[in-house]
Amino acid sequence: MPRSNRRRPDPSGDDSFERLLAGWKRTDVRRGWEWTVQPVSAAQAQKTYVCPGCGREIPSGLAHVVVWRADGVLGDRADLAARRHWHQHCWKTA
Template sequence: MPRSNRRRPEQPRGDGFERMLAGWKRTETRRGSSWTVQPISAAQAVKDYTCPGCGRTVAAGTAHVVAWRADGVMGDAADLAARRHWHTACWRIA
């Protein structure tokens, strides 16, 4: 059977909130608060961020974790907007 050279329509990716929730994540408790933690692979890390643990840059292309409050009173969208990108080692010792 011959191969089709037609382009397939792209699947909608959704907004940042939906994409963030779609990935693998876990819930951890730190200092009496619940946090949602999602690992980010080096391939997914496309921007530079400042790690709140050490104050240094989490460079693009560096695997790290993203954490946000899981028990906030303002709702999921507000908690996700307040997410922070941490070096994996900084998150472990926080």
């Protein structure tokens, strides 16, 4: 019987935490805090967000970055829940 190359669904039903942590990301330091920065390609950008840097909309289909605290005291899940989507330029100049 041929082997299936399809990914099996996570039995817990919520793999968004692991999916966001997996993938290319980096750590930046801004104003004394460590932040995890993960790029989102134009193909992956499927929703509209508001950039906290400029207050303007990030339309779907526009590459941007997702940023969350890397050194928060409440743990990774809480930090990830507080993540924000930024324009790349706005994050660079923040």
